[in-house]
Structure formats: structure tokens, C-alpha cells
Amino acid sequence: MTGELHYDVTGSGPVLLVLPGGAGHPMGLGPLTERLAARFTVVTYDPLGLAHGRLGRPVAEQRVTDWSEGAHRVLEAVLPAGGSAYVFGMSSGGIAALDLLARHPERLAHVVAHEPPVVGVLADAARQRAMFVEVADTFRAAGLRAAGARLAAVLDGGPVPAPEDADAQPPAPGEELAGPMGVFLTRVLHPFTAYVPDVPALRSVAARLTLAAGSGSRGRLLHRTATTAAESAGARFTEFPGGHVGVLEHPEESARCLVDTLWAGRSPYPAAL
Template sequence: MTDLHYDVCGSGPVLLIIPGGAGHPMGLDGLTERLADRFTVVTYDPLGLAHGRLGLPVEEQRVEAWSEGARRVLDEVLPDGESAYVFGSSSAGIAALDLLARHPERLRHVVAHEPPVVEVLPDAARQRAMFVEVYDAYRTAGMQAAGARMAAGLEGRSPKTPVEGQPPAPGEELTSPMGVFLARVMRSFTAYVPDLTALRSSPLTLAAGRDSRGQLLHRTAALMAELTGGGFVEFPGGHIGAVQHPEEFATRLLETLLRTPGRTAR
């Protein structure tokens, strides 16, 4: 895919938002509307799922392709001589980390919320195997079974067995953003190894939801902050706090973006 898909609202410094999952910006209107009072909010849709491409063929996704697309979006919207703020959550948090590692000169401050960079963990092999099990559950028993296996893995619970359900029909995976994520995004993104050397001393803050304390992605974010020397900030809600608590989340994000990178707050 060569076309770029993004939406712009508001005015002020550029804030690039990369949605999580398969990159579909569903549920983020409340967040972007509140941020648009302070920023020119550019919401990037990497696969164009919200721009008429849902249901079309999607190849296995690469983190580098998402970050390169984000860089191209910045080329189009960023005034000469200026740098951008960036926010990415979940899989998009990984893309934001890659963008920062490759193009630090273009970025003013990056906030990566609960990126599943499990390769930095001491138990990386176990966590990587968990995501493979999520994929296998989706292929054999469908989306509900995959969601249950993922929830158990993120919360550190033993999964229920046996897995019940029906496998998705041919092509069904491409008809919903969650199906695209499970089939084309999740495995490659959770196998990504961040460039810790490039990220050290960069304008980076890692974030996790307060309701995620004790869970896998809270641990991952906290360890990434330690390994890179970045700040660590807790946000309202859990993994999808931006959707569930848009006003409080936007307030916290605004405070974090405008804070000097490297400070830690809870």
C-alpha cells in the first residue's frame, strides 16, 4: 500500500496519533476532540481501515512499515523546521518506538502506552509463546476464544481449557479490525526487538494504565522506561483507557507531552 490515510483536526503543534490494534481509529474521537484544543491532531490509519479498505487483502504487517508510513505523514503535515509530538498505544506504541529510534530529529516527545515489546522481558520466550497461542486459538476457535486467551495472558492467569468455538470463515479475518490485528499484526509486532541503544536519551515516556498494575503490559512499559532511561507515567484506566476515559486520558496525555521527557509520575 502506497497511499497514506490520515485525518487532521485542531490547531497548534503537530501531535501524531497512531491507533493501536490494526490501526483503526475507532473509539478515539473523544480523545482527539479534547486534544484538538491544544494541538493539530493528525490521526494516522496505517492500513486505511477507516478509509474504505476494511475487507480488502492485508499482508503480514511489519513494524518498520508502520513507522515509515508515520514518517511520510509527518513529511506531509509538519511545517519546515518543526518537530512533532507522537502518541501510540499497544501495537502503535511499538511503531512509535521504532519511529523514534529511526527519526529522533523529527520528534519532540513520544509517549508509548503499554507497547507489547515482550522481547525485552526476562521471560520473553514464554510471553512470545502466549501470543502464538492466541493466534492458534483464533484460527481454531474464533475471535472470542482468542480474546479470552489474550486476556488471561495479559493478566497472568492460566487459560481455560478446552478452547471452544468455531474457526473463522475464509476471508472473515479481514472484515473486522480485531480480526486483522489477530491474523496480520499481533505475531510480528510482539516479536519486535526495540533498538534500546537508539532510544536511550531520546525524548521518550513510557505509559501504562493504573488498572493494568500487576499485568504484563504494565510490567513491559515500566521495564522499557528503565532500559531506555525514559520517564514512566500511569494513565487512567487500563489498556484501552483512551477509549474508556477519554477526557481524563486526554488531560493526562497533555500534561505528559508538555512535561520534560524523562520525568516519572504516577
């Protein structure tokens, strides 16, 4: 993989690589990363450069391996010789974090993947993948509002609503790439939910992996993917506050939970937030 890397660095201490969800745009993560910067050198990776002037430009269908290899290149750029990093990945970023650990465990101290939609580990994987394809199809046919409602229903495990907006219509030319959500629905959602983790590789480094889900996601799809992936890989599982976007809604509590998870059984404990 070649090309320019887009990332931001703040704080001091051990390196913590943050892989955002969605299309990789770090929007909304400021309150979380500010708290984590009290303990870590926080490196926030923006794989498509959407927060670095590239929003609206052409984007090819994404591959998990491109994101994970890009994350590896970021670590090679910021880590000292022989150093290792912690990784926190959310949603699609959590999928990339799992792939990064499977491919490059030598530079990673511990990885936390929060609600990665790795439906490939589930017994009903084909059904779940098809439902995510329908979400993308809904966006192209009826626009963002209808697709968002369908996606929420898929994640909740409830009935999929019929579009309520009589004026629903396909996105205008260029609208697919005008915002991070459009990029996510058309370029990221399908290939990432089709990804199947390398479970044998993850099992070999299970001591360095924690799967996480929001306590508010109990009974929902991505709580199930996290617990099933943890069981398959022999890794730990923990709960964070809130639901799928709980790290955005509860940044202080989520920062504490992440630090507790990364430092479980380790000493010395880093300075307080």
C-alpha cells in the same frame, strides 16, 4: 515504503501524531482526539487504511518498520519545514512509535508509548511471545470469542481458560479480514510482539520518550513491559487512568494526562481543554 497514506487531521496548534493500537483502526478514539484538538493539530494515522475504505481487502503480515516509516511520511507531509511533532502511540501503535523515535528522532519533540507489548525487553520474552502465537492460533482454530478470552488471560497474567463455547469453530473464509480484530490477530499480533526495540538508539534520545501504562494494569503484563522498557532506555514512566484501553474509556482524563506528560517542565503551557 510506497503507497497511499491514510490519516485524518483535526484541531490547531502543535502537531500531535496519534498511532492507534490493534490493527491501526482509529475506532473509539473520537472522544479523545476531540479533546486533544483543543490544544493540538491532531493527526490520526490509519496505517492499513481500515477506516478509509480498505477493510476486507487483502492484508499482508505487517512489519513494525512499515508502520513507523509510514508515520514518518505522514509527518513529512503535515509538518512545516524545520518543524517537529509530538507522538502518542497505543499498544501496537506504541511499538511503532518507539521504532519511529529510534529511526527518525530529528522530527520528534516527545513520544509517549502507552502499554506497547514489547515483550522482547522482558527476561521471559520467549515465553510471552509463544503465548501471543497461541492467541493467533486459537483464533484460527476456534474463532474470535475464544481468542479474545485467551488474549485477556495473557495480558492479565492469569491461567489461560479452555474454550467454553461448544460451538466454537474456525472463522469462515474472509472472516479474518472482515473486522479490525481479525486483522490484528492474524496480521499484526505475532510480528509486532516479536519486535525488539532498539534500546541503544532510544537511550540516546531518552529525554524525548515517556513509557506509560494504565493504573488499572498494575501487576499485569503490559504494565511490566512499559516499566521495563522505560528502565532499559532510561526514559520516564507515567501512569494513565484505567487499564489497557483506558484512553478509550476515560478520554477526558487521558487527554489531560497526555498533555501533562508532553508539557512536563515546558513553558508556556497550552490553553486549557
